[in-house]
Amino acid sequence: MSKKIAVLAGDGIGPEIVAAAVKLLEHLRQEEGLSLELESALVGGCAYDEYGSPLPQATLDIAKQADAVLLGAVGGPKWESLDIADRPEKGLLGLRSNLGLFANLRPAILYPQLAEASSLKPEVVSGLDIMIVRELTGGIYFGEPRGIRTRKDGLREGFNTLIYNEAEIERIGRVAYDIALKRGKRVCSVDKANVLECTELWRSVMQTIGNQFPEIELSHMYVDNAAMQLVKEPTQFDVMVTTNMFGDILSDAAAMLTGSIGMLPSASLDADGKGMYEPIHGSAPDIVGSNTANPLATILSVAMMMRYSLDLPEIADRIEKAVSDVLDLGLRTPDIMSAGCTAVTTQAMADAVIKQLAL
């Protein structure tokens, strides 16, 4: 039976990097006989411009009916002055919550070929292989009440609510422990339990569930220390599990350790393994249209899609190998460029990956 993939390119460099990934999907369809059906729809600022909403119902329907969603990026300066409810980011958050994508997997892997591109010394990042498991549909991103209000004395105040119930903590904890069982069997749960009651509960539930996984070595770390440890000794981590906002911040930091945020894919999964796949970088308005965006994070997101939603792990392995091969060949987009390498465009990088895949 053919698998449906919703293709939501979004804004900024989204359409460029998604076009590169779609080329790869088309290759897999035509040359390797994968039964895939692609359907495109608008999300983010472009959807707001066309339909007055960053997440039109038609887009949500297409995403819901699909087996997997491929997303580029949303947002840009053009929409920054809109009401928060109309902003492109709401399209992405709406997809996450409406599709129940509570588990966000963000692997930060250092390709040895890119050790020089890392902001840390090669000996500090060598061997880096972290899986950040970020809770994605709860916490302060979605907590109510929220807003900006005017007090009786006329001062305006902004407020958000950090809230997690035990069931939400337990289910993301189980995802992290299950993943760790297939890797280094170590989980570090990141919280701010010394200050925030909500994460005091987080720590206690993580510990209780962790006790059911005797093979897993569980540790707890405050988020400020975790940020420091990520730049001090990042290879100490195997799986990190954390809240929505802490995961947002720590995953950008971890991304930079790998040389470029342009290298990091992500998977956002629901309880049944259906997922949305996207690079973790944003819409990069500064380089739109220059054909210099790095398509590898999106291509690696397609690999994650093959592994987690389409049950094609051997294709996932081959895509990841092809990416490693093009790096071996010295091909680089500007974000990962270093001496002695060959500068390539977005399209040329994608073509090179497809060529390696076909070998």
Ligand code: IPM
């Ligand atoms: C991410 C992004 C999003 C987030 C934005 C675009 C809403 O930064 O996926 O990390 O904060 O989750």
Ligand code: MG
């Ligand atoms: Mg982010």
